Amino acid sequence: MLHFELVTPERLVRSEDVYMVVVPGTEGDFGVLENHAPLMSTIRDGELAIYRTQGSTPETIRIEGGFAEVNGVGLVVLAEAVTG
Structure with a gap:
């Protein structure tokens, strides 16, 4: 499982283990699975x-x-805001 955290400047929105997250990167969407290369x-x-x-x-x-940062621990998304 992939450890996923979603954080805004105000709070920790999510911290959970999931199968995969697809992130809207500025160069295009990318999927992150467990053991993804650092990014x-x-x-x-x-x-x-x-x-x-x-x-x-x-x-x-x-x-x-x-x-978004992928490291040895998992995926952390540092969002300016969560609107949904």
Whole structure:
């Protein structure tokens, strides 16, 4: 499982283990699974798609701008705002 955190300047919005997250990167959407290579990316306004299990219907959360970091611990999305 992939450890996923969604953070805004005001609060920690989510911290959970999931199967995959699709992030709206400024260069295009990208999916992050467990053991993904380290990565740092800016993100554009758009929707995160969170898959709790393989093949499940994704939950979407609307975010505005920020950064995404994939490291040895998992994925952290630092969003300027969460609007949905």
